[in-house]
Structure formats: structure tokens, C-alpha cells
Amino acid sequence: MPNNVEGLFRGAEPRRIAILGVTGSVGANTLDLVRRHPAAFQVEAVTAHNNVAGLAEAARAVGARFAAIGNPERYVELKEALAGTGIEAAAGASAVTEAAERPADWVMAAIVGAAGLEPSLAAIRRGATLALANKETLVCAGALMMAEVKRHGATVLPVDSEHNAIFQVIDFDHLDTVERVILTASGGPFRTFAKADLRAVTREQAVAHPNWSMGAKISVDSATMMNKGLEFIEAHHLFGLPPSRIEVLVHPQSIVHSLVAYRDGSVLAQLGTPDMRTPIAHTLAWPTRMHAPVQPLDLAAIGQLSFEAPDEDRFPALRLAREALQTAGAAPTILNAANEVAVGAFLEERIGFLDIAGIVEAALSELGVQPVTSIEDIGIVDAAARDAAGRRVERISA
Structure with a gap:
């Protein structure tokens, strides 16, 4: 072309x-x-x-x-x-x-x-x-x-490749026929690490994603699996589904980008090589299609696709995100703001990798449940969460 x-x-x-x-x-x-x-x-x-x-x-x-x-x-x-x-x-x-x-x-x-x-x-x-x-x-x-x-x-x-995949295969006119959507996750660079080994991981290791080329913040979010937690919340808002109908599945090869399961037993998935130009091209040309210079998917060369359940003990960020969505109100705003502060501190080498989720959980606990009804409320909560997370960072790095 x-x-x-x-x-x-x-x-x-x-x-x-x-x-x-x-x-x-x-x-x-x-x-x-x-x-x-x-x-x-x-x-x-x-x-x-x-x-x-x-x-x-x-x-x-x-x-x-x-x-x-x-x-x-x-x-x-x-x-x-x-x-x-x-x-x-x-x-x-x-x-x-x-x-x-x-x-x-x-x-x-x-x-x-x-x-x-x-x-x-x-x-x-x-x-x-x-x-x-x-x-x-x-x-x-x-x-x-x-x-x-x-x-x-x-x-x-x-x-996002996962939500774009769902967008391509979900039946918006008959959402009642959708049993659940399944977000896939690569598992990040530390998928096979023992929890004790995660204490010593470095900034350089965390930003080295095994499949995708991404910015530093998003790469760290992928390593902690907070990225998937944020996507869990995003899927709820984009597709109007309750948390009980959203699942996460670890898929190390990043070939199956997400799946939609229907009540008749059908499961539709979108596959592709891990290249962000595919979902970008889909949105850029929507509702038609355009050429994107991506490597064609060769399933025979890949040979095997594997899947596993996420480990929320080693990667608690996913649990924190799900709980924040269920709590609703200000909780997702607190989760996001505290995570941004914690990831920034990790990238500056002021805190350890496992401290990220701990700082987020502490901010959620400190600020508690509160309603948000306006963009102004979001700004106030965001600032309070950043302050709470920042104070926690200072204590850890002192």
C-alpha cells in the first residue's frame, strides 16, 4: 500500500x-x-x-x-x-x-x-x-x-491494547449477553520472581518490559501490576460492567490482548503482535481500517500460548485497584494519585519496589471513604492523596 x-x-x-x-x-x-x-x-x-x-x-x-x-x-x-x-x-x-x-x-x-x-x-x-x-x-x-x-x-x-481488543469484539447492542470480559496481562518483568526477590529489584529492571516498548511510569506500573489494576477500573467505566464481570488473566506472550465471554459459551478474542501501532491505527481510522506497519502475527512460529492466574500476594496492586473500584467514591482517585507519587519516588530511587503498593494502601487507609461529585472534588482528593503519599515517601527515604 x-x-x-x-x-x-x-x-x-x-x-x-x-x-x-x-x-x-x-x-x-x-x-x-x-x-x-x-x-x-x-x-x-x-x-x-x-x-x-x-x-x-x-x-x-x-x-x-x-x-x-x-x-x-x-x-x-x-x-x-x-x-x-x-x-x-x-x-x-x-x-x-x-x-x-x-x-x-x-x-x-x-x-x-x-x-x-x-x-x-x-x-x-x-x-x-x-x-x-x-x-x-x-x-x-x-x-x-x-x-x-x-x-x-x-x-x-x-x-490501551486490552480495552481496544474488547472494543473490537464486544457486542455493544446486546451487553446483556456478555458474561464477562477478560483482560490479559503479560505479568511484567518479575512474573516469576519470588516475593523476597522483589525487594531488591532495580529501576532498570522494572522499566525493561519483556514485550512492549513503553514509558518509564507505565513500565513500572506493569511490573507492579498496578497497570492492570487501573485497566480493571477503566474497563468498568468504558463497558459499563460491574467488577464481578471483569477478570484478569496473565498471558506472558502478549498475543491475546483480551477476551469477551458470552452466555452461549462463545469466547471471542483479539490477537496481534505486541505493537501499539495496531490499536492506535484502529482508533485513528475508525470506523474503517488503515494500514499499520506491524509484524504479521505468525502463530506457528510462536508455537505455544500460555495463561495463568495473577498472584495477588506477590502483586497486591491488582487487589488494591479492585477494592478501590468496589469502594467507589474517592478511592480510585486516591489509588491513582498515591501510585503516581510512589512510582515517581521509585524511579528516583528513593524507595524500594515493594514500597509502591504499601504507600498506595496506606494512603487509601488514611484518607478513608469519601464521596466525589464534581471535578473540583477530584482535584481536592487528588492533592490530599499526593500529600499523604509524599509524607510516606519521606518517612521511608529518610
Whole structure:
């Protein structure tokens, strides 16, 4: 297939898109697909948090109309990097939100962490199609966010490989026929480690995912299995299923990305090589399909697929996430915020690997059960959880 794909969307005008978090792993893969199909897409806006050089390079490469850097102190640097291009430069959190408000039909939400909430809501509130790679927004504000989706007629397309797999095989018109959805997990780099051995694992070991190429924070979340816990909560909000109908299954090869079991005994699964360009391409071209330069799946060469139950004793983050969803209210917000603080401290080598789940559990216990009814409530709880987790980090690292 030629790179310059005319008529990808049945002869329509190029799809107008925005990429929030263009310098991260998901953003870079999105950029790769867009550059392979230049006639099919018009890039309205791109953003990054602190990487001015990467942002400017991306904006130039795709002829973006607007580029925003989250760190306001780097505005002058960005403006100079884009001098003479005609690309509008801006900086600060409000500028990132403005990027989501630009007239793009499709918005990739790939900002890591709770910082992605406001831009995601901005895109939703103008009825855009949101390709959601930021699971933390649904974790900390899922009910409120999905209510906004319904209110404004927006569309959310999951980018996480597991939820994208479910999206492709679930029967939305007959959800009552779905018995359960099954999220697969690679098990991370420490799947076979004894619990005692986990105390000594290093930052370098934790970010070395065996199958996927991801950013540092998400890689650590995969190693603790918090990533799967967050995805458990995300699945509840995306597909409207209770926790009792969501399961997690460890699948080390990362070939079966998720499964949907129906009441007649049928189990439908989506398979593919572990390459994020597949789910990104699915959302980028939805409701049609586009070419993605991924390695074809060769099941004969793989030879064997294996599955096992997750071990919540060695990896308690999965249990904490499930309990937070069942508790509801502020608990998922506390879980997410405390985890972000703890993972950051681990990456800075201030705490040990097993301390991450301990810090999250302590924050959940300290802050208790409380309701959240607005985005403002989410912000207050998020700040309190970060403070509680931060104090715990200080005690451990002192």
C-alpha cells in the first residue's frame, strides 16, 4: 500500500486531529502512522510537557497549526524553535487544554497521569472523538467523565491494547449477553520472581518490559501490576460492567490482548503482535481500517500460548485497584494519585519496589471513604492523596 493514502476515509476531507503528549511512546507511534499517511490527516495541534526539541520536531514534521508545551518556563525556547514556520506556539496547562479545544475531529489523549484529565474533558465537551490512551483520567474521574461523554455526544475510543481488543469484539447492542470480559496481562518483568526477590529489584529492571516498548511510569506500573489494576477500573467505566464481570488473566506472550465471554459459551478474542501501532491505527481510522506497519502475527512460529492466574500476594496492586473500584467514591482517585507519587519516588530511587503498593494502601487507609461529585472534588482528593503519599515517601527515604 502506498504511503500517500488518498481516500482513506472514502474520499472525505483529511481527518483533522490533535495529539496530546506527542513526544511520549503512544504519541510517537501516532506520529509515525500520521507521517505514513500524510494525505489522510491534517494536524491541528500537538503538545508535550517538557520536551521542547521533540515537540518542535513533531510540529514541523506534520505541519501542525498549534504547538503547546506544558512547562510555561519553556515558552520562549519553543517559540524560537518554531520561528519562521507559521506554527503558533503556546505554553502552560491552559495552552495544553486549548490544544484539545482546537477544531480537531479526533484527539489522541496520551498525556501521562491525572494531568490529562482537563484536556480530555475539553475535547469531550465539544463532542470530539477521543482516542484515550490515558487510563488515569477514567480511573480518577470515570463516572463524571463518562457522564460528560453522554451529555455532549462525544465518542471515546480506547487505545490501551486490552480495552481496544474488547472494543473490537464486544457486542455493544446486546451487553446483556456478555458474561464477562477478560483482560490479559503479560505479568511484567518479575512474573516469576519470588516475593523476597522483589525487594531488591532495580529501576532498570522494572522499566525493561519483556514485550512492549513503553514509558518509564507505565513500565513500572506493569511490573507492579498496578497497570492492570487501573485497566480493571477503566474497563468498568468504558463497558459499563460491574467488577464481578471483569477478570484478569496473565498471558506472558502478549498475543491475546483480551477476551469477551458470552452466555452461549462463545469466547471471542483479539490477537496481534505486541505493537501499539495496531490499536492506535484502529482508533485513528475508525470506523474503517488503515494500514499499520506491524509484524504479521505468525502463530506457528510462536508455537505455544500460555495463561495463568495473577498472584495477588506477590502483586497486591491488582487487589488494591479492585477494592478501590468496589469502594467507589474517592478511592480510585486516591489509588491513582498515591501510585503516581510512589512510582515517581521509585524511579528516583528513593524507595524500594515493594514500597509502591504499601504507600498506595496506606494512603487509601488514611484518607478513608469519601464521596466525589464534581471535578473540583477530584482535584481536592487528588492533592490530599499526593500529600499523604509524599509524607510516606519521606518517612521511608529518610
